[in-house]
Amino acid sequence: MGNPLVEAAYLIAAVCFVLSLMWMSHPSTSRRGVWVGEAGMVLAIVGTLLLKQVVDYKLIGAALLLGSAIGVPLAYLMPMTAIPQRTALSHSLGALAVALIGVVEMTKLAAAGAPLSFASVALAFEMLLGFLTCTASVLAFAKLQELVTTRPMVFPGQKLVNLAVFVTAVGLAAALALHPQSGALLIGFVGLAAVFGVLLVAPIGGADMPTVIALLNAYAGLAASAMGFALSNKLLIITGALDGASGFILAVIMCKAMNRSFANVMFGGFGQVAAGAEGGGEARPVRSASQEDAALMLENSTSVVIVPGYGMAVAQAQHKVSELYQALSGKGVDVRFAIHPVAGRMPGHMNVLLAEANVPYEKLIEMDEINGDLATTDVALIIGANDVVNPAARDDPKSAIAGMPIIEVDKAKAVMVIKRSMKPGFAGIENELYYLDKTHMLFGDAKDFVAGMVKELAGAKAGH
């Protein structure tokens, strides 16, 4: 092994990263987690610069400066509603870095005339995961930013084509591991891995993005681990394993929250079929309420549970929702928020938006915890959520979302739903909730409607 000073720096850095994740468990210690993570990163970089084969400080300094010059504004200018996009973008950058390192290391192996070795296999694996994660994340970014359609992109024979591309890419990876010298193999392999990444994400719709982002996170981690194996670098192996474990656990949580399997998310083309099936259908009567009526009902209740969904983020309504929370809390109403694990476009999306709007975090309650309290809740107010409160998931075994755990708002004494129109949600599934006797539909833009209610609450002098 090399320089003992560097080895020590790497070991301490690994410990820092473990502590960082440990302190991330709770909001009260989480910022400490960031600081110790930063310390670990500085140690790892300084340690590497001490290696005697690292001599070209000018180029390294320039790249570090350039990266920081891009990274700092990216971190401060990015609006919180764009967090899912930023995450996808950073997965692609991280995977790109790992994949490019793989290419260089592979050409070094080739130049040394090395035959098949453990390193060449690990490098092939690293590049495969790296390039496919990179292009997959770019497409995920484009979908989240709505540069391309958020609907699943499907074509006949898609699964077969995907399988063929994947098998060929793996085949080329194996061939490359055997013959690291072949430039043509390398280029063909890189191209196919990149194409496969695009094919992988193409059939996935917007509502499945939380799972996909988590899965890409896991792939990026595994790619970094593979690099660690190729370079015999334990720090990279450990960090990649931590990152991979994190992405994998989040993906499992997301899948469970939709009662779907990985396979179904990745190959389902969800939202495509159902949308066609439920398109028409006669208009059924619903009860609607005005801003004034809704404000009055909320004001006269003891407990209110607000269920936010992606629609709240789209309408940028989180600040108005927070004002509604403040106004009602000021009048002695107990207001809490029910957060479904897949609400939004990435794990924890709603929590970040509401925290930004100054809602205290102890008011943000997980689905499992809040469901027991809904029967004693006066009003459940749904803002921009649909499928996650659809009772059909629980009651109708034939529904496309059957078995998906939901926030059981239909158990509350009254339900209010802010919605633009009666159009079905992402999955294209009718929601019986809207036709219940205790449900009031509040038609309008989420932000405008909530703002209207806040105004009513401020205007109504006679509180209770």
Next chain:
Amino acid sequence: MPTAFDPDLLAVFVLAAFLGFQLIKRVSSLLHSPLMSLTNAIAAVAVVGAIIILGEEHGGPLAKVLGFVAVTAATVNLVSGFLITDRMLKMFKKGPK
């Protein structure tokens, strides 16, 4: 680079993955978004591998160009990742009691 499989490395990987599962399981679902940006930033430690490539004296033009892109990309991730995680976490406040 290693030519043969080193079981020690596999042991490190398995133990780290196990530790990762235990740690991540305990993270409150409140913080899943910042968790993802934090692990992203930490994974940018891959910059270490990129620095070695870029810093070598006798690297060819391919190594220099790709190494430069890799160091830059990883640096963007680690800088923006840590900063935005902290920016998010700062927003999580306890209500007045």
